[in-house]
Amino acid sequence: MAVLVNNDTKVVVQGITGTQGKYHTISMLKYGTMIVAGTSPGKSGEEVNGVPVYDSVSEAVKAEDANASIIFVPAPFAGDAALEAIAADLNPVVVITEHVPVKDEIRVIHAAKQKGITIIGPNTPGIITPKAKQKVGIMPGHVFSEGDVGLMSRSGTLTYEIAAGMTNAGIGISTAIGLGGDPCVGLTTIEAVRLFRNDNDTKALVIVGEIGGDAEERAAVYIQKEYDLPVVGFIAGRTAPPGKRMGHAGAIISGSSGTAAAKIKALSDAGIAVAEKPSDVARLLREAL
Numbered sequence: 251m252a253v254l255v256n257n258d259t260k261v262v263v264q265g266i267t268g269t270q271g272k273y274h275t276i277s278m279l280k281y282g283t284m285i286v287a288g289t290s291p292g293k294s295g296e297e298v299n300g301v302p303v304y305d306s307v308s309e310a311v312k313a314e315d316a317n318a319s320i321i322f323v324p325a326p327f328a329g330d331a332a333l334e335a336i337a338a339d340l341n342p343v344v345v346i347t348e349h350v351p352v353k354d355e356i357r358v359i360h361a362a363k364q365k366g367i368t369i370i371g372p373n374t375p376g377i378i379t380p381k382a383k384q385k386v387g388i389m390p391g392h393v394f395s396e397g398d399v400g401l402m403s404r405s406g407t408l409t410y411e412i413a414a415g416m417t418n419a420g421i422g423i424s425t426a427i428g429l430g431g432d433p434c435v436g437l438t439t440i441e442a443v444r445l446f447r448n449d450n451d452t453k454a455l456v457i458v459g460e461i462g463g464d465a466e467e468r469a470a471v472y473i474q475k476e477y478d479l480p481v482v483g484f485i486a487g488r489t490a491p492p493g494k495r496m497g498h499a500g501a502i503i504s505g506s507s508g509t510a511a512a513k514i515k516a517l518s519d520a521g522i523a524v525a526e527k528p529s530d531v532a533r534l535l536r537e538a539l
Contacts, residue, residue, distance in 0.1 A: 253400065253425040253445045253452070254342050254368060255318065255377055255384040262310045262340065263288040264331045265322035266298050270346075274322065274388050275299060281391040282383030286314040307338045320344040320376065320386050328372065329354025336361050344386050345371035348432070355434040362436060369436025375406035375428035381451065387428065389413075397422015399535060400446040402439065403458035404429050404465075405486055412458060412484070412531050419532035424452040431460075439465040440472050447477055454480040454539055456531060457517070461487035462508045467516040474520035480538035483517040484525040485510045 261278070265271040266288025276299050279285055285301050287310035294305040304310040307319070319335040321328055321344065328347040335343045336358070343362065350372040362369045370377055376387015380396040389406070393414040401416075401423050403409040409428055416423065427442055429435055439457065446452045455477070459466035466485065473481055488510040517524050523534045 374430035
């Protein structure tokens with residue numbers, strides 16, 4: 251069993267002929283991801299590293315039986331690209347693009363919920379399941395080793411750093427999900443916890459959060475009540491001043507709401523070991539396991 255992607259996942263790359271689409275398509279194929287098609291309006295009949303290109307998602311699904319999507323379309327058009335994937339019943343839909351207009355994010359998230367489709371992102375590194383050799387994203391696959399610890403993160407680079415630390419410590423990963431750093435994202439922290447709770451291959455969990463919003467606090471309440479496996483947390487942005495946006499668009503705090511201190515307290519109150527720095531995560535996992 252895996253979370254959201256597995257050996258049956260057949261991916262269509264939307265925006266495959268762009269610079270980023272081409273580069274990461276090759277990287278995903280090398281990792282083992284089953285990319286069956288790409289889309290780029292007006293370029294039907296072309297190929298990218300052997301992957302056929304179609305004008306639309308519906309054409310790609312009909313011809314290649316794709317069932318998931320990853321989007322590298324520029325921000326002004328990423329919302330429409332995601333809606334096209336949703337209309338074709340692709341699931342999950344991974345939106346790598348950053349700076350997607352908030353109004354478009356809201357439209358996409360609403361449309362996806364109406365159909366029971368999972369949106370990962372926007373502004374995400376994607377999702378990776380080492381056991382199934384499925385990388386639907388832009389993360390460096392070699393730092394993720396196969397194992398039984400689920401990893402979710404609002405920060406792309408911290409995902410890689412912590413995964414590398416776990417791998418170096420001999421701790422493998424079942425699935426890692428980049429939740430995205432925008433104020434509005436599809437898959438939320440608490441929803442991701444629920445997915446891992448129902449995954450037989452996941453025996454422990456790492457939650458990497460950051461300042462802004464209350465996603466980690468709500469997840470902590472759920473974990474305290476419903477999740478009985480070991481959990482380790484890390485919160486980025488401990489030194490951020492109130493009212494300042496730090497890095498991600500969603501990393502903005504106001505007063506005590508969304509501060510690192512509030513999030514750390516919520517996690518600690520739920521019995522979750524919270525690392526002071528990313529390199530402590532692997533050690534705390536060893537202790538918890």
